[in-house]
Amino acid sequence: MFDLDLRSRKPIYEQLIEKTKEMIIHDVLKPDEQLPSVRLLAKQLTINPNTIQKAYRELEREGYIYSIPGKGSFVANKKEAIYDEKVKQLEENILKLCQEAFYIGLKKEQIFSIVERAERAIRGGEEIDSN
Amino acid sequence: MFDLDLRSRKPIYEQLIEKTKEMIIHDVLKPDEQLPSVRLLAKQLTINPNTIQKAYRELEREGYIYSIPGKGSFVANKKEAIYDEKVKQLEENILKLCQEAFYIGLKKEQIFSIVERAERAIRGGEEIDSN
DNA sequence: TAACTGTATTATATTAAATAGTACAGTTGT
DNA sequence: ACAACTGTACTATTTAATATAATACAGTTA
Numbered sequence: 001m002f003d004l005d006l007r008s009r010k011p012i013y014e015q016l017i018e019k020t021k022e023m024i025i026h027d028v029l030k031p032d033e034q035l036p037s038v039r040l041l042a043k044q045l046t047i048n049p050n051t052i053q054k055a056y057r058e059l060e061r062e063g064y065i066y067s068i069p070g071k072g073s074f075v076a077n078k079k080e081a082i083y084d085e086k087v088k089q090l091e092e093n094i095l096k097l098c099q100e101a102f103y104i105g106l107k108k109e110q111i112f113s114i115v116e117r118a119e120r121a122i123r124g125g126e127e128i129d130s131n
Numbered sequence: 132m133f134d135l136d137l138r139s140r141k142p143i144y145e146q147l148i149e150k151t152k153e154m155i156i157h158d159v160l161k162p163d164e165q166l167p168s169v170r171l172l173a174k175q176l177t178i179n180p181n182t183i184q185k186a187y188r189e190l191e192r193e194g195y196i197y198s199i200p201g202k203g204s205f206v207a208n209k210k211e212a213i214y215d216e217k218v219k220q221l222e223e224n225i226l227k228l229c230q231e232a233f234y235i236g237l238k239k240e241q242i243f244s245i246v247e248r249a250e251r252a253i254r255g256g257e258e259i260d261s262n
Numbered sequence: 263t264a265a266c267t268g269t270a271t272t273a274t275a276t277t278a279a280a281t282a283g284t285a286c287a288g289t290t291g292t
Numbered sequence: 293a294c295a296a297c298t299g300t301a302c303t304a305t306t307t308a309a310t311a312t313a314a315t316a317c318a319g320t321t322a
Contacts, residue, residue: 009278011310025235037267048312053269069268070319086235091245094228098249101221104156104214108250114222115242118229140309142279168298179281184300200299201288 002036002045012047016055024064024075025086031077035065038073133167133176143178147186155195155206156217162208166196169204 001023004015023029035041038056042049056073059065064082067073076082101111132154135146154160166172169187173180187204190196195213198204207213229242 013310038269039267050313051311054311056268067268068319070266070321072267072320083235087232087237090228090232090235090237094225094232094242094245095249095252097221097225097228098246099253101218101225102250102253104217104221106218106221108246111225111246112243114225115229115239115246118226119233119239121226122230122233144279169300170298181282182280185280187299198299199288201290201297203289203298 002041004045006045006047013051013055013058016052017058020055020059021064024079025082029075031075031079033075035073035075133172135176137176137178144182144186144189147183148189151186151190152195155210156213160206162206162210164206166204166206 002016002019004012004019006012008015020029020035029035035056036044038049038052042052045052056065056067060067060073063078064076065073066076098111102108133147133150135143135150137143139146151160151166160166166187167175169180169183173183176183187196187198191198191204194209195207196204197207232242233239
């Protein structure tokens with residue numbers, strides 16, 4: 001579930017934050033679903049509980065989860081806000097890359113074909129949604 | 132010229148590598164043009180010469196520049212190879228982002244409009260090339 | 263009450279990044 | 293020949309971020 005690369009140059013807590021965000025955005029973790037406790041997850045990942053807590057603290061600060069002392073940590077039900085932010089961020093990144101691509105001479109058609117390739121890659125692995 | 136953010140969480144030498152690559156790709160630095168010496172650039176950026184050398188060493192390893200002991204460091208004239216690699220890398224990144232975008236529900240038309248916005252942003256600031 | 267939960271704190275260890283200093287050999291222009 | 297450049301190499305040290313370790317406290321749950 002929370003599989004992360006302990007030998008990466010990227011900090012563990014950052015990886016954990018990213019993975020958790022992804023799972024929330026992709027609805028792998030449902031709203032109000034309980035997350036594993038800091039101690040349990042630390043044991044499972046064989047890392048320190050403080051590292052987990054650091055990640056959870058940041059996730060709560062950004063509104064992805066909420067924590068109740070004594071009860072546990074849960075997925076926030078603010079999917080719209082989070083989703084909108086994610087879309088905005090994606091758009092920014094795509095825009096930036098496309099500008100770079102145009103800047104060094106790629107043509108619009110080349111980028112369109114990449115977009116279509118991405119669509120096929122995704123649509124191929126999912127049931128058709130009829131819209 | 133080599134303006135970089137000394138307070139970034141990103142290592143200085145990595146920033147320097149990226150900036151230099153950009154300038155080479157964008158032809159701001161021409162083939163066989165001499166780069167500032169490690170000592171001079173270190174003084175200009177008020178950082179340590181070793182940090183510059185680390186960046187130059189990596190740039191040479193990747194084929195972006197070549198260094199001649201006693202003479203200096205120069206921009207490599209392998210633009211085609213570097214360019215091809217850059218294009219490939221850009222395509223990979225765009226593909227990845229588009230897959231992510233499709234995955235969370237964006238439509239092809241939305242991404243196309245982003246691509247076109249990027250094109251306008253670039254074409255607006257350059258003379259038309261007639262192809 | 264026992265065993266969970268989140269939270270907080272302090273101290274320590276580890277590692278990467280950056281600095282500092284020195285040295286050696288090749289190049290360049292005077 | 294000489295002074296002033298160049299790249300390169302090496303060791304030692306400092307700094308900051310990351311991660312660990314060990315506790316502690318309070319609320320929750322069965």
